[in-house]
Each structure stands twice: as C-alpha cells, then as structure tokens.
Amino acid sequence: MQQAVPTRDEIEQLVAVTDRMRAGIEHVVTGRTELVRTTLAVLLAEGHLLLEDVPGVGKTTLAKALARTIDCSVGRVQFTPDLLPSDLTGVNIYRAQTNEFEFRPGPVFAHVVIGDEINRASPKTQSALLECMQEAQATIDGRTYRLPRPFLVVATQNPVEMEGTYPLPEAQRDRFMARLTVGYPSVESELDMLDLQETADPLAELRAVTDAAQVGAMIDVTRRLFASPAVKRYVVDLVGATRAESGLRLGASPRAAIQLLRAAKGLAALDGRDHVLPDDVQKLAPAVLAHRLLPSTESRLSGRSTESIVADLVAAVPVPATAGAVRERRAFG
Template sequence: MQQAAPPRDQLDELVAVTDRMRAAIERVVTGRTELVRTTLAVLLAEGHLLLEDVPGVGKTTLAKALARTIDCSVGRIQFTPDLLPSDLTGVNIYRAQTNEFEFRPGPVFAHVVIGDEINRASPKTQSALLECMQEAQATVDGRTYRLPRPFFVVATQNPVEMEGTYPLPEAQRDRFMARLTVGYPSIESELDMLDLQESADPLAQLQAVTDAAQIGRLIDISRRLYAAPAVKRYVVDLVTATRHDNGLRLGASPRAAIQLLRAAKGVAAMAGRDHVLPDDVQGLAPAVLAHRLLPSTESRLAGRSTEAIVSDLVAAVPVPATAGDGAARRAFG
C-alpha cells in the first residue's frame, strides 16, 4: 500500500543535505555533476554502487569523498587474489583468559564499505559479499550478525587489465543497484583539478556535512515518495522489454525493477519532488539495468553494448500519458 507522501519540511531537509554533500564531493571530483547525483540517488535508495573504468580517473577518490561527507564508520578493502572471505566478514578469536571465543568484525561492518578492484578477488571471496549486500547481515561460524544502517558498498573494477582477474558473476552484479563509469574530465575540469591539487589534497580537507543517523532518516523519506501506477507500469514495461529483445540472451530480473523504482525515487527526492516522473526512470535505466544483462553473440560481434541496447529500449517503450506531474499531484489532492 502506498504511504503518505513525506511533508514539505522533510523534503526540504533532504534537498539541503544532499546539496551540501554534492557540493563537498564536487570539490574533490570536479566536473562530474551527473555522476555524483546518481551516486547519491543510489545511497538514498539503499542500494550499492559499482564503479567501472580505467585507472586514474577517480573511482576510489569518489568513494572516499562520499565517505568523508558522512560522519560514519568506513571500511576499506583492497581486493587481491589471496583475500579470504573471513578477511571481509571477520573471525572468531579464542581468548585464553576467558576461555571463550570473541568475534572480531571485518571491514564489512561499516556504514560505507569501499571495495577496491573487486574483480581481483576469487569468486569465493566475492560471494562472501552477497549476503552482506542483499540481507545487510553477515554469517560467521553459523552465527548471524546485523550490519549497521545505512550500509552502502561502493566497489571499483578496472575493465582493461583483465589478467589475473575474476569477472563478477551474474548473481553478484545483480546485487549492485547501478554501475557507473567515471570517464575523463573535460579540459576545463582537468585544469581546475590541477589548480586544486597542485599544492594540497582537497580530499584531506573534506569535512563531514551529515551523519549516519540523518542519512537513515533521508532514506526513509525517499522511500515514501509517490509513484503513480502508470509510472510503475512503465518500469515493468522497460524491464520486460529487456527479456524479449533479440540482442540479449538474459534480460533484467524483478529485482532490477524494484531497484530502478527506488533509485528513481532518490533522484526525484533530490529534485524536491514528492513524486516520481518517467524522466527519472529514463535517466537511470542504463545505469541500473545494463550491467545485469547478457548480450547475444550477434550483439557482441557487432560491438553493441548493453548500455546502447537499454538506451534503444528507453526510446522505443511508450511513456504512459497519465504518468506525468499532473497525475501525481492530483493523487495527493
């Protein structure tokens, strides 16, 4: 059942906090406004983010900058081939003084977890994150431990140097709400970057503008945004279209539809709206859907990416006429 829309003062609080976070992050990651906006939308949607790009473009810097804007616990994991699942989740240590085992939590027991080069770890270690990302809990030696809220995983991977890497399986990729590429900055942004970092590190000067408790409240506010039935049908139509496209041999899962709607609510909330528009869904569709899809052999041979296929589907699937701003406003009287 649809909840009542959040009151105006709560939306104003969300917009003010996310604006401060965005401004702080963009002092470090210059010229990436859309990237930062989508990252914050995934945070508000209580999802997880996969950053995929070549080395040196700012993937880890973005993750660190986000973590520093929040006064919360941060865990950092450098994935390597010899990393064990217990290195992520933690271990039980025997204490001779008390004749008992004591649980020592791993780096996943943090509000923001930064996983660097996740595809360098073995599949066994990668799979240790599955329960954490989906259930917000970790099981060690048969005992389950809850993870803190919010719990946000930002993982990076390099798609170029594939020697010695283990590609993420479909089940693991499906746990990430969105996959983003950082890309190279514009000439002006790169010049600004040189000026900012010529004699100092702006990341070291970054101050927290919010805390974990407030982020938890903002997540709850974002969840309560209104999505008209026509908007939900539009989300389902997009996801269904991926399952019938000849250029794909695996379409998007029902989880993809849920996460696309939640991410769209995050974008709408940051815009100060109490309802979701089809434009919110369209803008996020490639980032939320493309990494979950498997292209057909013909698409791979033609060099057609899953992002391009999703973009074509967004252009082809009709937008419902009743899903606009007016319908959402009438729903709230």
C-alpha cells in the same frame, strides 16, 4: 499500508543536506555533476554502487569523498587475489584465558564499505559480499550478525580485459543497484583539478555535513515518495522488454525492477519532488539495468553493448500518457 507522502519540510531538509554533500564531493571530483547526482540517488535509495573504469580516473576518490561527507564508520578493503572471505566478514578467535571464542568483525561491519578493485579478488571472495549486500547481515560460523544502517557498498573495478582481473559473477552484479563509468574529465575540469591539488589535497579538507542517523532518515523519506500506478507499470514494461529483446540472452530480474523504482525515487528526491516521473526512470535505466544483462553472441560480435540496448529499449517502450497528470496531482502547494 501506503505511508504518507513526505511533507514539504522533509523534502526541503533532504535537498539542503544533499546539496551540501554534492558541493563537497564536486570540490574533490571536479566536472562530474551527473555522476555525483547518480551516486547520491543510489545512497538515498539504499542501494550499492559499482564504479567501473581504467585506473586513475577517480573511482576510489569518489567513493572516499562520499564517505567523508557522512560522519559514520567506514570500512576500506583493497581486493587482491589472495584475499580470503574471512578478511571481509570477520573471524572467530579463540581466547585461551576465557576458554571462549571472540568474534572480530571485518571491514563490512561499517556504514560505508569501500571495496577497491573488487574484480582482482577470486570469485569466492567476491561472493562473500552477497549476503551482506542483499540482506544487510553476515553469517559467520553459523551465527548471523546484523550490519549497521545505513549500509552502502561502493566498489570499484577495472575493465575485465585488464591483467589480473576476474569478471564479477552474475549474482554479484545483480546486487549492485547501479554501475557507473567515471570517464575522463573535460580539459577545463582537469585544469581545475591540477590547480586544486597543486598545493593541497581537497579530499583531506572535506568535512562531514551529515551523520548516519540523518542519512537513515533521508532514506526513509525517499522510500515514501509517491510512484503512480502508471509509472510502476512503465518500470515493469521496461524491465520486461529486456527479457523479450533478441539481442540479449539474459534479461533483467524482478530485483532490477524494484531497484530501478527505488533509484528513480532517489533522483526525484534530489530534485525536491515528492513523486516519481518517467524521466527519472529513463535517466537511470542504463545505469541500473545494463550491468545485469547478458548480450547474445550476435550482439557481442557486432559490438553492440548492453548500454546501447537499454537506450534503444527506453526509446521504444511507450511512456505513460498520464505522466503530466501525475506531476500536477503530486506537486506541492
């Protein structure tokens, strides 16, 4: 049964909270407005985020800033080649005094898990996150433990051509709702950063503006946003186009369609709307789809990236003609 579309008050409260979160994060990560907006959209969509770029551009800082704005538990993992799966999920320890095993939870048992340089760990350790990210649970020694809600993994990785890195398995990449590239800041933003950090650490001054319970409520509100049949068909057509694209040897999965629609709802919520527009889908398509695709040999040899392929498909797939009517019907007031 379709749940009721959020009320004006629910949307306004969500926007007020996320605006405060955005302002706090942008005070730390200057000049990255769209990056921060997409990060918050993934949070509202209850997804996981992969930040990829060279060292030193602020990937971990962004993850920490997001965690600092929420009064919740935070797990921090520094991925290294010798990290074991049990170092993430936890381990059972035998207590001789009680003649019983005691479970000691790992860092994944937190609302926000920051995984730094995830592709420096072995594929076996990387894959330990699969069950956690998809099902919000961890199975240790045959017993299943539920993870807290909300549960968000923000992982950073260096480009795979850097020394000491392992490429993420396809199944692992597919669990991340979006992959974002941080990039270098503009000259003005970098100057602002130098001024801010000359005498103090803005991250240390950042204070929580919400808590885990309220974030969970905002996620529920976002899930209830209206997506018309035309917009849903547009999502399916866009994802389906990746499977027919000759420049790809692996297209996007049905999971990609689900996550693209959820992410689009997150972006719509940030804009204070109770409905999804094709524009929301188009803006997030590269971030949500590109990392799930495998280019053909011809594409790799010609230097054609999966991001450019998705951009071409967004330009080619027809936009629903009913988009204007959808906006008019679902608008407040």
